[in-house]
Amino acid sequence: MNKGSRFTARASRVAISVSLAWLSLGQAWAQDAAIDAATQDDQTAEEIIVTGSRIARSDQSQLSSPTQVLGQEEIADSGMVGVDDLLQLNTANIGSTGGSQDLAGGGADDRATRSANLRGLGVQSTLVLLNGRRVAHTDSYTNLVALTPTIAVERVETVLDGASALYGSDAIAGVMNIITNDHFSGIRLSAQYTDIAEAPGYIVQGMIGGGNDRFHVVLSASYEYQDKLQGYERNRTNFDNTSGLSQPGNYILTSRPTAAGGGDVIIDNGVNGPINYSQLYDQLTAASGSATVQFADPWCTVPGTGGIYAGANPFPAGSCRFSYQQRNPIKPRTRVTLVHLDGHYDLNDDHSLYFEGRYYQQGTERFGIASFPITTGSLTVPSDNPGNPFGVDTIFQGRLLGNQSPDRIERAELDSIHLVGGVRGPITSGWDYDVMVAYSREKSLLHSSDTDLIAAQNALNGFGGPDCQVNPYGVPAASEVAGQGNCYYFSPFGDDQQSNPSQTDYNILTPFFRSNEAELRYAEAVVTGELLQLPGGTMGIALGGQIREESEKIGLDSGIVNARFGFQGKSLPGEGSRTVKSVFGELYLPILPTLDIQLAGRYESYGEFDTFDPKFGINFRPFPWLALRGSYSTAFRAPDLGEAVSDTVNSAVGQTVDPLDPTDTGTFRVIRTVSNPNLKPEQSKNFNLGMTVEPIDRLQFSVDYFDFAFDDRITLESAQQVINADPNGPRIVRDQFGRLLSVDIGYFNAGATKTNGLDFRASYRFDLGANRITLDNMATVITTYEVQLGPNQPVIDALGGRNANNPGAPAPKFRDNARIAWSNGAHSANIAMRYTDGVRDDLSGGTIDSWTVFDAQYAFSFGPRRNFQLAIGAVNLFDAEPPHAAFTGYLPSLHDVLGRQAYIRVTADF
Incomplete structure (x- = not known):
């Protein structure tokens, strides 16, 4: 202390x-x-x-x-x-x-x-x-x-x-x-x-x-x-408690990385030496028989990014994590x-x-981590995003703002x-x-803020900024060009944490209320x-x-x-x-x-x-x-009214383990709670x-x-028990890669x-x-x-x-x-x-x-x-x-x- x-x-x-x-x-x-x-x-x-x-x-x-x-x-x-x-x-x-x-x-x-x-x-x-x-x-x-x-x-x-x-x-x-x-x-x-x-x-x-x-x-x-x-x-709360949904984050590739001239993608982050990502992709897909590969952010291990590499060797065939615990609030002002x-x-x-x-x-x-992790869906970094070193579309997993960003403030x-x-x-x-x-x-x-998936995807596509004309469904106006004029690119990669255009802040954190x-x-x-x-x-x-x-x-x-x-x-x-x-x-x-x-x-x-x-x-x-x-x-x-009478459906976040993922030791996921009029x-x-x-x-x-x-x-169901009972059941939501996103639970006697x-x-x-x-x-x-x-x-x-x-x-x-x-x-x-x-x-x-x-x-x-x-x-x-x-x-x-x-x-x- x-x-x-x-x-x-x-x-x-x-x-x-x-x-x-x-x-x-x-x-x-x-x-x-x-x-x-x-x-x-x-x-x-x-x-x-x-x-x-x-x-x-x-x-x-x-x-x-x-x-x-x-x-x-x-x-x-x-x-x-x-x-x-x-x-x-x-x-x-x-x-x-x-x-x-x-x-x-x-x-x-x-x-x-x-x-x-x-x-x-x-x-x-x-x-x-x-x-x-x-x-x-x-x-x-x-x-x-x-x-x-x-x-x-x-x-x-x-x-x-x-x-x-x-x-x-x-x-x-x-x-x-x-x-x-x-x-x-x-x-x-x-x-x-x-x-x-x-x-x-x-x-x-x-x-x-x-x-x-x-x-x-x-x-x-x-x-x-x-x-x-x-x-x-x-002292009691100043310890590492790492999250796999981090910044720097992780990237899922479903095709071979390709350099601009058609050659292999080679990245030297200054710590791990030059790594041929194209050859590593070939080795991993051959070993697994699947075209899907996860790479840790190429700059995960660079000092100052906050990244902690975990998993398989050689780097980056594991995952990038970081510890949010130290910046979590104990008590609000x-x-x-x-x-x-x-x-x-x-x-x-x-x-x-x-x-x-x-x-x-x-x-x-309430002062906390700069941005929440993305747990309800996924974002794609297109191949033409200037920050994307892979040369192919890739799925981003993590949170968009790094640990060096200002605290996100929730006001109640x-x-x-x-x-x-x-x-x-x-x-x-x-x-x-x-x-x-x-x-x-x-x-x-x-009053808080979170990542609006549509707005964030606009910025990854080069249509970020408050003055870039994009409709509510993410379709840009015909007059707009990606990365030009009032439109900006946002890069989620570790080496771009502090160099993204300030105009893209508009897309990364969107205010909301409850x-x-x-x-x-x-x-x-x-x-x-x-x-x-x-x-x-x-x-x-x-x-x-x-x-x-x-x-x-x-x-x-x-x-x-x-x-x-x-x-x-x-x-x-x-x-x-x-x-x-x-x-x-x-x-x-x-x-x-x-x-x-x-x-x-x-x-x-x-x-x-x-x-x-x-x-x-x-x-x-x-x-x-x-x-x-x-x-x-x-x-x-x-x-209570919320347990049995109200028609509210409430979403919160809790730590759960996916029994279908042997590498999952616990991740925060969405837990939706509904009332039960028969209580x-x-x-x-x-x-x-x-x-x-x-x-x-x-x-x-x-x-x-x-x-x-x-x-x-009167007890609220355990989200973990619901997941374990039927990991692919009707109360479970997964994405196209099989990642567990959310679970529905309810009250019972x-x-x-x-x-x-x-x-x-x-x-x-x-x-x-x-x-x-x-x-x-x-x-x-x-x-x-x-x-x-x-x-x-x-x-x-x-x-x-x-x-x-x-x-x-x-x-x-x-x-x-x-x-x-x-x-x-x-x-x-x-x-x-x-x-x-x-x-x-x-x-x-x-x-x-x-x-x-x-x-x-x-x-x-x-x-x-x-x-x-x-x-x-x-x-x-x-x-x-x-x-x-x-x-x-x-x-x-x-x-x-x-x-x-x-x-x-x-x-x-x-």
């Missing part, structure tokens, strides 16, 4: 007091979920809605499902600038995707985005809410980067249990609920600079709140900048603006209007709005209502009340209904629709929508002062299918120092059993056993997934004079992780594996977060450890080692009311590199390659 920035040079801020964050997490586990009474006495006296229940309670300790709460102070002390960063503090979250280059696939990497993935059960299986409400998303998951400014977050509640009985689809593995501070008064300002080698960043945030006896508004905003990071700037508004207006002493608004805008620049724009309005109040004594409507929209637009717009509209009404007195208290009930409309629309450039591009492949725009109706109910039964029971159920109809999911939970406190809890529920996930929803059965023990004051231990069993998992394990929490806080010491630990042990490869396919043990070749997520057996914290008056400090177990690497047959990272922070509060704070710290204090993983260099779903992230933060309250 490049270590150009020193920890002491630009001491960084916002204390990564992951420690304090973990204390909150540890103490907030299930019945430990009560927020620190020392600072929250006024809130615990009120009844509030806690994630995992629709019934307000003043005692959060009576939950039957394992629930973690991360508070506002702990978030600020963690030093992590975004809600997405907080995933690092949750050992139950594994396999998150998005935001980083991942050549093995796994989420958008052209913009700042990150998913939650509880239990590794899939990014679509964790429901993410903002203040208890759904938001629209354009990926297959809710983007945590886009939810709300971190300064506005009061707490994050995570339910680690199936919650479809309360929240419907997508809550199959649990719920992550981001709750904002809607009662803040005053002004709070914060600025943090984070020093990351070669990729520094900063964030400025502000929040203002106030009102009167009937009206209160809280407005928060943030602006974040993060510089780009490229593969060559980190990103600018993010977030604005959030909370408010309420009391109509009278009982009834209140409330509203919420969110605006999000992001702009990114994202924006979203989220609006909520409602009214709540009492119906009669003990009964309340809450009626709300919401509108949420998420839109993304990608857009995605998702909308969510819904209305919900909930009635809560008290039914009767039980020995343990008053029975509570919640009844409600919801109707929501989901829609998604994909827009595509005409060049993609008409299959003109060499890398993008043919895609089709489309749209889809559906209306979902549901009713739900919950009962809270305090059977005894020490025994509570929760009953809940939800019916949800999608038109083509419906589902009912119940939940039963129990919380038993036989002794003041012991609490027992358990729950059983079923849950489901409906197919059924995923179903699961969830079981949880846990306990909390507090043997002495301020010492707590918690353990929870979890068990998830999935059926009908695969089979079963099962996982179980244990979550542990321990926390101890004590005082030594004026010093307060806190020790806490959080750990997750997975004991079973089994996935089924497909319908009627075997079930495999995926525990402890990378799982690149099966539907599972990376599944380390053990993860642990530990920390020690100290405070004394205006001073506080902490150090924390994050450990992730190693996994088997099924791409290499080896092992991806375990990873241990330490974080630290010191903070000093000052001012007349200690209303100013200066914090310095570092995430990954000792600059630990992520362990090596085959092909990708590291695993972005488990580790990060940023290295030490030193920071300094200043916060002020007025």
